[in-house]
């Protein structure tokens with residue numbers, strides 16, 4: 243950080259400059275500054291969703307690009323992720339406060355071999371904000387962990403996340419096991435993560451691929467209400 247930047251008072255910046263400064267602070271892994279920025283934007287009337295998508299996810303995109311290009315390394319990315327989580331922690335209860343009616347229940351987890359959880363956490367937060375009950379299994383889930391949770395929690399939806407091209411095929415292992423055990427049709431299966439696409443979702447037998455957290459919420463709403471309507475007419 244330059245000396246000039248050290249003197250910056252976040253609350254004196256206009257919205258655009260504040261968001262630009264938050265991108266820098268996220269890049270530098272400055273958790274307290276990110277938390278302060280989030281609080282300032284909330285005071286200025288930004289919705290929690292706008293802060294999440296424009297200030298936090300937007301900043302993480304820059305971190306991701308530089309990680310890919312070999313400019314940032316794992317320790318720096320971890321610090322950035324930690325700073326992002328600080329901001330998300332403030333927003334989580336606010337997103338859930340929307341008073342939305344209970345929409346359904348989802349079990350979600352990152353697949354075996356994969357420890358990326360920021361996107362999954364974002365999806366969980368947005369789903370809770372939209373009125374879904376979410377059971378978060380965390381990271382590195384083997385097929386047994388998913389199946390146990392489906393049995394114990396009886397959700398409407400199973401959500402799986404993968405950020406690595408090497409771990410995304412594991413989603414098919416989970417779905418194939420559900421088929422083998424005759425459980426596939428009991429649940430809506432949604433998948434997501436940066437390396438996936440619609441074609442992959444279809445190929446592994448998921449009900450839908452969700453590009454981002456907002457799409458996950460909309461898809462979940464549509465498919466859950468369709469499932470409940472089907473139940474009513476049978």
Ligand code: B1M
Pocket residue numbers: 299302303305306307309310311316317319320323350355356357358359360361362364365400401402403404405406407408432433434435436437452453454455456458
């Ligand atoms: Co990792 N990493 N990483 N990493 N990391 C990526 C994914 C990578 C693309 C970076 C790059 O090269 N550009 C690359 C993967 C390349 C590939 O597979 N082809 C990569 C790599 C290689 C690795 C390691 C192998 C590096 C190493 O050790 N040499 C290693 C693997 C560890 C492992 O998992 N076994 C590793 C480690 C790490 C950190 C630990 C340092 C850290 C993770 C910290 C954490 O998550 N707690 C990390 C990070 C942060 C990233 C990047 C920079 C950012 C990911 C992120 O959080 N994005 C990432 C580069 C990138 O994606 N640009 C990268 C922000 C998040 C909001 O977006 O996760 O896409 P995303 O989630 C979105 C959607 O995808 C969707 O909604 C979310 C919100 O809108 N979505 C779902 C996601 N899951 C969903 C589930 C759903 C629905 C929608 O279910 C219903």
